[in-house]
Amino acid sequence: MEKEELHLEVEREARAKGNNVSPAVIKRLPRYFRYLRELIRNGKLRISSGELSAMMNVTASQIRQDLNCFGGFGQQGYGYNVHYLYAKVCEILGVGEGYSAIVIGSGNLGRALVRNPMFEKRGVDIVGMFDVSPEVIGKRVADIEVRDMQELESFCETCRVDMAVLTCPKENALDAAERVVKLGIKGIWNFTGKELEHLGENVVIENVHIGDSLMTLCYELRALEEKNLSEDV
Amino acid sequence: MEKEELHLEVEREARAKGNNVSPAVIKRLPRYFRYLRELIRNGKLRISSGELSAMMNVTASQIRQDLNCFGGFGQQGYGYNVHYLYAKVCEILGVGEGYSAIVIGSGNLGRALVRNPMFEKRGVDIVGMFDVSPEVIGKRVADIEVRDMQELESFCETCRVDMAVLTCPKENALDAAERVVKLGIKGIWNFTGKELEHLGENVVIENVHIGDSLMTLCYELRALEEKNLSEDV
Numbered sequence: 419m420e421k422e423e424l425h426l427e428v429e430r431e432a433r434a435k436g437n438n439v440s441p442a443v444i445k446r447l448p449r450y451f452r453y454l455r456e457l458i459r460n461g462k463l464r465i466s467s468g469e470l471s472a473m474m475n476v477t478a479s480q481i482r483q484d485l486n487c488f489g490g491f492g493q494q495g496y497g498y499n500v501h502y503l504y505a506k507v508c509e510i511l512g513v514g515e516g517y518s519a520i521v522i523g524s525g526n527l528g529r530a531l532v533r534n535p536m537f538e539k540r541g542v543d544i545v546g547m548f549d550v551s552p553e554v555i556g557k558r559v560a561d562i563e564v565r566d567m568q569e570l571e572s573f574c575e576t577c578r579v580d581m582a583v584l585t586c587p588k589e590n591a592l593d594a595a596e597r598v599v600k601l602g603i604k605g606i607w608n609f610t611g612k613e614l615e616h617l618g619e620n621v622v623i624e625n626v627h628i629g630d631s632l633m634t635l636c637y638e639l640r641a642l643e644e645k646n647l648s649e650d651v
Numbered sequence: 652m653e654k655e656e657l658h659l660e661v662e663r664e665a666r667a668k669g670n671n672v673s674p675a676v677i678k679r680l681p682r683y684f685r686y687l688r689e690l691i692r693n694g695k696l697r698i699s700s701g702e703l704s705a706m707m708n709v710t711a712s713q714i715r716q717d718l719n720c721f722g723g724f725g726q727q728g729y730g731y732n733v734h735y736l737y738a739k740v741c742e743i744l745g746v747g748e749g750y751s752a753i754v755i756g757s758g759n760l761g762r763a764l765v766r767n768p769m770f771e772k773r774g775v776d777i778v779g780m781f782d783v784s785p786e787v788i789g790k791r792v793a794d795i796e797v798r799d800m801q802e803l804e805s806f807c808e809t810c811r812v813d814m815a816v817l818t819c820p821k822e823n824a825l826d827a828a829e830r831v832v833k834l835g836i837k838g839i840w841n842f843t844g845k846e847l848e849h850l851g852e853n854v855v856i857e858n859v860h861i862g863d864s865l866m867t868l869c870y871e872l873r874a875l876e877e878k879n880l881s882e883d884v
Contacts, residue, residue: 444867444870445867447866447870448860448862448863448866448867449860449863451866452846452860452862452863475848510870511866511869511870511873512866512869512870512872512873513866513869515869515872515873517869517872525763526759526760526762526763526766527759527760527763527767529759530758530759530760530763531861533759534760534861534862536844536861536862536865537865539862540862540865540866540869542865542869580872581868581872604872604875604876605868605869605871605872607864607865607868611769613685615708620875620879622868622871622872622874622875624864624865624867624868624871626861626864627681627682627685628764628767628769628859629681629685629767629769629772629773630681630682630685631840631857631859632769632770632773632775632840632857633680633681633684633744633745633746633773634677634678634681634857635814635838635840635855635857636744636745636746636748636750636773636775636838637677637680637743637744637745638838638855638857639745639748639750639813639814639837639838639855640744640745640748641855642837642853642855643837646853
C-alpha cells in the first residue's frame with residue numbers, strides 16, 4: 419500500500435469511527451461544544467466528569483459514557499483534556515469544514531442571524547444575502563451586501579455555496595428551497611415555518627420551529643402553576 | 652359534595668390525567684399542534700393514523716400510542732376527530748391559558764419575534780417591550796411601544812406578566828433574568844446564548860440555542876458528503 423493510500427485508509431477508518439457515534443450522542447454534542455468552548459475561553463485545561471456534570475446538569479456517568487463514545491478517555495485523578503475533547507467534538511460535528519452559506523430573506527430574522535456570531539464560531543462563512551424587495555437590495559447587513567433574488571443563480575455559478583438559510587416568508591419557502599436544490603446546494607436551514615421535506619436524497623434539511631420551544635415553556639409554566647396550586651390545597 | 656366542589660374535583664382529575672402524559676410525548680406535542688392546526692385550516696375534520704403518519708413522517712403505531720396517551724381514541728374506519736385532538740393538545744400544552752409576555756431587547760431578534768405570528772397563534776399576548784438604548788425607546792415595533800428598561804419594575808406593578816423573552820446581549824442576560832424573577836415573573840424564554848439556570852424553584856426557563864441546530868445541519872452535511880464519497884470509491 420502506498421503511503422498516500424495508507425493515510426487515506428487511516429483517515430477513512432477514523433471518520434467511520436466518528437460516524438458510529440449514536441444519534442442520541444450526536445444530539446447532545448452541540449451542548450458539549452458550547453460548554454467546552456466556554457471552558458477553553460476561561461483557560462481551563464482539564465476537567466473531571468464530576469465538574470462537567472455539575473456544569474451541564476447531566477449525571478457524571480452519562481458524561482463518561484458520551485465522551486467514551488468518541489474516544490475521550492479521562493484519566494483517574496486527572497480528568498479530561500478540554501482541548502482534546504473540544505477538537506473531537508468539532509471533528510465529529512464538522513465544525514471547521516469551511517462551509518459557506520447564503521441567507522435568503524433580509525428581514526429582522528435574517529439580519530439577526532447574519533449579525534449573530536454563531537456562524538463564525540462554528541466556522542460557517544456567510545457569503546451572500548438575497549431578497550426580493552427593491553428597498554433593501556444593494557444595502558448592507560454587517561458587511562454582507564443584500565443582492566436581488568434574481569441574481570441567485572448567477573451568484574452560485576461563481577461562488578461555492580454549501581447551505582442556504584431560509585428566512586423568507588412561508589409562502590415563498592418551497593420555491594426558494596427548490597431553486598437552491600437545483601443549484602446543487604446540499605444543506606437547508608429553514609426558519610420559514612413551512613415544513614420542508616422530500617427535496618431529494620442529496621439534500622439535508624433542518625426545519626427550525628422556534629414556536630415549539632414557546633409551547634414547551636407554556637406547558638412548564640402551567641405545570642408549575644398546578645404544582646403550586648396543589649400545594650396550597 | 653357541593654356542585655362547585657364536584658366541578659373542581661372533576662377538573663383536577665382531568666388535569667392530573669393530562670400531567671401523566673410522559674415527557675417524551677410532551678416533547679412531540681408541539682409538532683402535533685402544528686400539523687393539526689394545518690389540517691383544521693384545510694377544513695379536514697377526520698384523519699386516520701395512517702394519513703397523519705405519512706404527513707408527519709412518524710410510524711402509524713407511534714401516532715396511535717401518542718394520541719391514546721391523552722385520550723384520543725380513533726374509531727376503526729373513521730379515524731380521529733381533528734378538532735378534538737387539537738383541543739386536547741392545546742389543553743395539555745397550556746395554549747389558551749391567556750399568558751402575557753414582555754420582550755427585553757428590541758434588536759433584530761426581538762423585533763423578529765414580536766412581529767412573528769407565533770405568539771398570537773399560541774395564545775400568548777405580548778404586552779410590552781424594553782430596551783436601554785435611547786434611540787429606540789419610545790419607538791414602536793408592530794403596535795408595541797419600546798419602553799425604557801428603567802420602567803420595568805413600575806410596568807410590572809400595573810400589568811400582570813407571565814413570561815419574559817430575553818433577546819438582550821449575553822452579558823446583560825443574568826441581570827435581566829434576576830430582575831424579572833424578583834418581579835414574580837415565572838417563565839423565561841432565553842435567546843441570549845447565556846445558559847440560565849438555578850434562578851429558583853418558582854421559575855421555568857427555556858434556553859434557546861439556535862446554533863445547536865446549525866451544528867446538527869453541519870453534521871448531517873458532512874455525513875451526506877461522506878456517504879457520497881464512499882459510494883464513489
